[in-house]
Amino acid sequence: MSFDRLIEKIVKMQNPTVVGLDPKLEYIPEYIKAKKFDKYGKNFKGAAKAILAFNKGIIDEIYDIVPAIKPQAAYYEMYGWEGVKTLAKTIAYAQEKGMYVITDGKRNDIGATMTAYAAAHLGVTDLDGVEQAAFGSDALTVNGYLGTDGIAPLLELCRQKDKAIFVLVKTSNQSSGELQDRKLDDCKSVYETMGEMCEKWGGEAMGKLGYSSVGAVVGATYPEQLAELRKALPNTFFLVPGYGAQGGGARGVANAFDENGLGAIVNSSRAVMLAYRKEQDCPEKDYAKAARREVIRMKEDIVSYLPKISLE
């Protein structure tokens, strides 16, 4: 249980980054789209098949150097159930290659319904006695606005199986402060309070490497809050979006890490998926090789601000 399995991969690869697979159709090289549209038609099926081929190409090029992927559910739901099928196949393919998968779904609901989301994304579904995994991811992002009821069903799964969650604490977007930065009557902000709830929930599901099964999403775009939260939440592992395209730099991102270079994983999506367009004269058939080059650049950028990543 907890993030131990992810942390071990990070240490082994000396790479605390995750590649976000948020594949809008417009990001995908024309040759892939042409092939799939020709075969299946210019419809959701064709689009979903193109996205799957694109994802597999990237996974093939990065699985030996990047510990995890983070598919964003919205970009699959956008292509209907065919898109959602591609989400399931992407998760399975990455896991076959040994990668850790974080489904970015920001799910939230009351207890009974959260039990259904937990089964869907991290656990198994009971089909009148036959158990099957629907999406079978390793970790899920969730929103804690509903309080403990909405988190408890996930904790049970984290304890029973080797799973984990990331709760939204301080998000990377510009307007995140509208609610999250507001001070409560005890002078703590909403995001600090949510962070404290993560520590509390995580207390019931601690791992062996110092971090619990309950992580927090903290945006790279707010480096001061990253530093403050790292200090306040010693057992909470961070997922840090917003590096690169959203403007968060590696120097600020270093604030998310502990003295062993652990405690966080930094996400990049667009910069990796679209690396082939940013490089000069990169043929689109080399999109995955360009993604690999960007992943290496990103890793080197980030670790250059960190102590050596180690378990001691």
Add this chain to the structure above:
Amino acid sequence: MSFDRLIEKIVKMQNPTVVGLDPKLEYIPEYIKAKKFDKYGKNFKGAAKAILAFNKGIIDEIYDIVPAIKPQAAYYEMYGWEGVKTLAKTIAYAQEKGMYVITDGKRNDIGATMTAYAAAHLGVTDLDGVEQAAFGSDALTVNGYLGTDGIAPLLELCRQKDKAIFVLVKTSNQSSGELQDRKLDDCKSVYETMGEMCEKWGGEAMGKLGYSSVGAVVGATYPEQLAELRKALPNTFFLVPGYGAQGGGARGVANAFDENGLGAIVNSSRAVMLAYRKEQDCPEKDYAKAARREVIRMKEDIVSYLPKISLE
């Protein structure tokens, strides 16, 4: 735009209720499951086909007296992409029968990603020039923890097309107060503040019947907060879960309505889906007829505490 289309249906049917279709496999009559498992196997396909047949049966019995259904995404995702296909087919079937559909997904994310969710659930997806609707619902529940960025893409769709959203304000679960009831430094609670944000967002997308495109989720289990919010948020239409199975009574629910018996729609899920088990000696083949009887009972219970529902 806005909830005008829903409000008109409510007035015409004199029925401010919505049936939640959250069909766990265990709720479904054995004869339906046996038929579909025999045909497709005891797998996600068989389960998804059973759920679709169950949903269609209920819709056929209620579409002439109930204005809307609210499928809960979690209970479809639980059955994998096959389940998600059943969600899409359920939405389309209900709309063919003239019903208004609220997808209960509680989606939330930063702006760019929320644009993808908006396209997925309420809008259309661009397939390199070909536009197709993925789920094409009429309204979507969302979580406003990320602030304006995460709501703006939806507002645009509400303005352009005839769509609407419900933002979580005060949820029906027991632990909803852990964050939502906390007072901010201006002495207003988090849920009051979220409610005020709904009014502000809705100001940019008002309908003709007094309510904006931005509704709020307020639980039936908190009648005092319902009354207080109804007064504070005159242009915000309420979705009220928690009636029945979760313990909210019709007298308390009346607090959600305005002086014309409008301004809210009350959800019931389990009590309708499982009416056939609660009735004495109801054969399971009559599950949909039992659902109809429960829907009528619920409507009569709720309207008995309301003024006559009218547009004036």
